[in-house]
Amino acid sequence: MFITVIQALNEGFLQTLKLFAVTLLGALPLGLVIAFGSMNKFLPLRWLSRVLVWIVRGTPLMLQLIIIFYVPGMILEENPWAVENGRFAAAAVAFILNYACYFSEIFRGGIEGVPIGQQEAGQVLGMTKSQIFFKVTLLQMIKRIVPPMSNEIITLVKDTAIARIISWQELIYAGYAFLKGSHGYAGLFWPLLFTGLYYLAFNGLLTLLFGWIEKKMSYFRS
Amino acid sequence: MEVLRVENIQKSFGKTEVLKGIDFSLNEGEVLSVIGSSGSGKTTLLRCLNFLETPQKGRILVGGKVLFDAEDKAKQSDAAIRLNRLHFGLVFQQFNLFPQYTVKKNVTLAESLFAKEKIKKEGNYKGYTHLREAYAAIDEKADKLLEEVGLLAKSESYPCELSGGQQQRVAIARALAMEPQILCFDEPTSALDPELTGEVLRVIRELKEKGRTMIIVTHEIEFARDVSDTIMFMDGGVVAEMGAPSQVIENPQNERTRAFLSRFNER
Numbered sequence: 001m002f003i004t005v006i007q008a009l010n011e012g013f014l015q016t017l018k019l020f021a022v023t024l025l026g027a028l029p030l031g032l033v034i035a036f037g038s039m040n041k042f043l044p045l046r047w048l049s050r051v052l053v054w055i056v057r058g059t060p061l062m063l064q065l066i067i068i069f070y071v072p073g074m075i076l077e078e079n080p081w082a083v084e085n086g087r088f089a090a091a092a093v094a095f096i097l098n099y100a101c102y103f104s105e106i107f108r109g110g111i112e113g114v115p116i117g118q119q120e121a122g123q124v125l126g127m128t129k130s131q132i133f134f135k136v137t138l139l140q141m142i143k144r145i146v147p148p149m150s151n152e153i154i155t156l157v158k159d160t161a162i163a164r165i166i167s168w169q170e171l172i173y174a175g176y177a178f179l180k181g182s183h184g185y186a187g188l189f190w191p192l193l194f195t196g197l198y199y200l201a202f203n204g205l206l207t208l209l210f211g212w213i214e215k216k217m218s219y220f221r222s
Numbered sequence: 223m224e225v226l227r228v229e230n231i232q233k234s235f236g237k238t239e240v241l242k243g244i245d246f247s248l249n250e251g252e253v254l255s256v257i258g259s260s261g262s263g264k265t266t267l268l269r270c271l272n273f274l275e276t277p278q279k280g281r282i283l284v285g286g287k288v289l290f291d292a293e294d295k296a297k298q299s300d301a302a303i304r305l306n307r308l309h310f311g312l313v314f315q316q317f318n319l320f321p322q323y324t325v326k327k328n329v330t331l332a333e334s335l336f337a338k339e340k341i342k343k344e345g346n347y348k349g350y351t352h353l354r355e356a357y358a359a360i361d362e363k364a365d366k367l368l369e370e371v372g373l374l375a376k377s378e379s380y381p382c383e384l385s386g387g388q389q390q391r392v393a394i395a396r397a398l399a400m401e402p403q404i405l406c407f408d409e410p411t412s413a414l415d416p417e418l419t420g421e422v423l424r425v426i427r428e429l430k431e432k433g434r435t436m437i438i439v440t441h442e443i444e445f446a447r448d449v450s451d452t453i454m455f456m457d458g459g460v461v462a463e464m465g466a467p468s469q470v471i472e473n474p475q476n477e478r479t480r481a482f483l484s485r486f487n488e489r
Binding site: 115117118120121122123124125126127128129131135136139140143219220221222 | 272273300310312314316322331332380381382397
C-alpha cells in the first residue's frame, strides 16, 4: 500500500513541480515587462499595466483559473483547452499571469528603490542608459528583490494546489484521491496529510537556496 | 585662457523659477566657489552644467565650443549629451559610489566601458588597439589617482567598509578618471561628520595646487575663501555678487551677501 501511495504522490509532485517551473519561467520575464509598463512615461501603457495588476491582484487566483479554463469554451465555438495537456496549459496561463502581476510590483519596488544618485553617478561618468542598467542598477535591484521574491516563490509552490479546481492532477489531488477512492483504496486519510512533507521538503530547499543567494550578495550594502 | 562660458542659463521646475539667467565664465586652472543659502539655485546650476537638468534657456560653451544651446534641440540627443558630459566631472554630496564594486572598480568602471565601446567601434582608444592594453593603462591610472587621494591601500575594499570621508575621496578619484576639464563639487562635505571634512578639503586643496579647474558648491565659507580664485554668491536664482574672495567675503557690496555672511560670521 505504502509503495502505491508514494508512487502516486510522486507523480502528483512531479506535476506540481512542472507547474511551478513553468510559472516561474513565464512570470519572471512577463513580470519585468509589466513592471516597465507600469513605470512607463506613456500614460495609456502605464494605465493599462496598473489596471491589469489591480484586476489580477484584486481577485482570487481560483476564480481566474475557473474563468480562464471554462469561459473560452463558452464563448468560442471550439474549446481551446480541449486538447492534450489542455488543463495544464490553462493552469499555466492563469498562474503565469497571476504571478507576473505580483512579481511586477516587486520588480517595480526594486527598480525604484535603487537611489536615483546611482543612475546620476553613471550618467556624469558618461555611461549609456543600458550600461547603467546592467552594470550599476541591476545587481542592486536584485539584492533588494531577493527577500520579497523568495516569499512569493515559496507561496507559489503551495498555490499550485489551487490548480486542482480545474481537475489538474497535482500533489494534493493525488493525495485526496486515496480518500475518495483510487488505486483500489478508499477512505485513506494519511496520504493527504503526507503531501505536506513534500511541500515542506521542497520549500526547505528553496529557503536554503535563497539564503545562499542573500549571503552571496551580503558583501555590499546599498 | 577661458575654458567655460555660461550664458543666460534659465531653469524652472513647473512654475518655480530656480535659475533666472546665470552668466559667468571660468579660466583654466581657476577655482570658483558658489555660496548662498539653500534654495538659491547653486546645486541646480551644477546639475545643468553636468546635463542632469536641461535649462529652458541659455548656452554652455567649453573651450569656445557650444555644448548646449537651449534653442538647438539637435544638440540635446542622448548621444550628444553623453559626450558633452565628459567635459565635466561631478562629485556628489552623497558620494554615490557603486556599492557592489571595489574601490578600484569604482574608479575604472566607466572608462573601461568607454574604452571597450571605442575599440569595438573604432578599433582604437587613446592609441590602444587591444582591449587588454587599454585596461592595463586604465588600471595604472586608477592606482595613481587612488594614491593621490591617499587610498591606494583601500583599492580592494568595498564602499561600505570605508568612512564617509574615504568614500568621498574615492568619488573624487572616480570623477578624475574620466579626465574632465572641469571638476564640479556639490557640497562635498555636507554629508560628512565634522571630523571627516578635513581630509576631503585637503584633497581638493591639493587638486587646486595641481592646477585643476574646479567649481565648488559649498557651505564651508572659510574653505571657499582659502581655496578659490573667485567666489560667486547666489541668491534667489541670480548671481548676486561675484569676485575675488577678498572682495566678496571680506568686503561684500551686496546687501544680501552681507546678510548671508553675517550669519556665517556669527558662528
